[in-house]
Amino acid sequence: MEDVRRELIDENLRLLGQVQMIILRLPASLYRQQHAQLGSGSIGQQVRHVLNHYETLLQADGDVDYESRTRDVRVESSPDAGLDCLEGIVRGLLDLRTTYRQPGGCLQVLESLEGVEDLSRVPLATSLERELSFLASHTTHHLAIVRILAAAQGVALSDEVGVAKATRLYHEATEASQSFAKG
Numbered sequence: 001m002e003d004v005r006r007e008l009i010d011e012n013l014r015l016l017g018q019v020q021m022i023i024l025r026l027p028a029s030l031y032r033q034q035h036a037q038l039g040s041g042s043i044g045q046q047v048r049h050v051l052n053h054y055e056t057l058l059q060a061d062g063d064v065d066y067e068s069r070t071r072d073v074r075v076e077s078s079p080d081a082g083l084d085c086l087e088g089i090v091r092g093l094l095d096l097r098t099t100y101r102q103p104g105g106c107l108q109v110l111e112s113l114e115g116v117e118d119l120s121r122v123p124l125a126t127s128l129e130r131e132l133s134f135l136a137s138h139t140t141h142h143l144a145i146v147r148i149l150a151a152a153q154g155v156a157l158s159d160e161v162g163v164a165k166a167t168r169l170y171h172e173a174t175e176a177s178q179s180f181a182k183g
Contacts, residue, residue, distance in 0.1 A: 008132035009093050011165060012054075015139045016093075018161050019047060020086055022146060023079045030153050031079050043149050048076035050142045051085045057131050058092040063123065064131060065110040096128070107131070140164050 022043065023031065031044045040046065048071070056069040074081040107128060110121040144162030151157075160168065 004129050005132065006097055008129055008136065009097055011136045012132055012139065013090065013093055015136060015143065016054075016086060016090060018143055018158070019050065019139070020083065022143075022150070022157065022161070023047065023082045023086070025157075026079070026150070026155065028079050030150075030155065031082075032077055033153060035149050035152060038149065038152060040145050040149055042076065043146050044076035044079070044082065046142045046146050046149070047082050048072065048085075050139050051075060051082070051089060053135055053138060054089045054092075055085070057128075057135065058089065058096075060107070062106065063108055063110055064126065065121070067110070067112060067121075136165065 026043060031047075032042050034042050052069040052071060052075075053066055056066050057064055072081070072085070075085050076082075107126050108123040109126045109131065111124050113122050140162060147157050147162040
């Protein structure tokens, strides 16, 4: 399972590298610019949302509660605050490569489910690997939104931004087989 965890951490680090590139590339005014017509707020808000999810997992003591995550508005309004937050998350993920021990033998995500009479949070069994997989998918989704928001501001981002790992691997395999067939 350790190899799986490392692979998932590496995938998340790759995605967070895209977040870093976006923060560094955009002027603060574009980072903060609202996009009410697209219903997606600002790029900074998307970045903050993604980073808050990572912080929640990294700070969990057995219960992962994404709904109660911190929502530090400094991260969505200041690229420097976003970079500082990102740096701490990267350090935390790198530490997980070698130091993670699942707390109490059980990790659970707390979920609000409609239709449950007792409106309290429902604990669902999970694992670090499952949550890292979720974060990669979640980050990819929000990077796709960021790519649209950047394009609306006239900024073209890398073709890799917001593309799922499975799609990227499929395209790489397709290109490789086409190159081989032409060879």
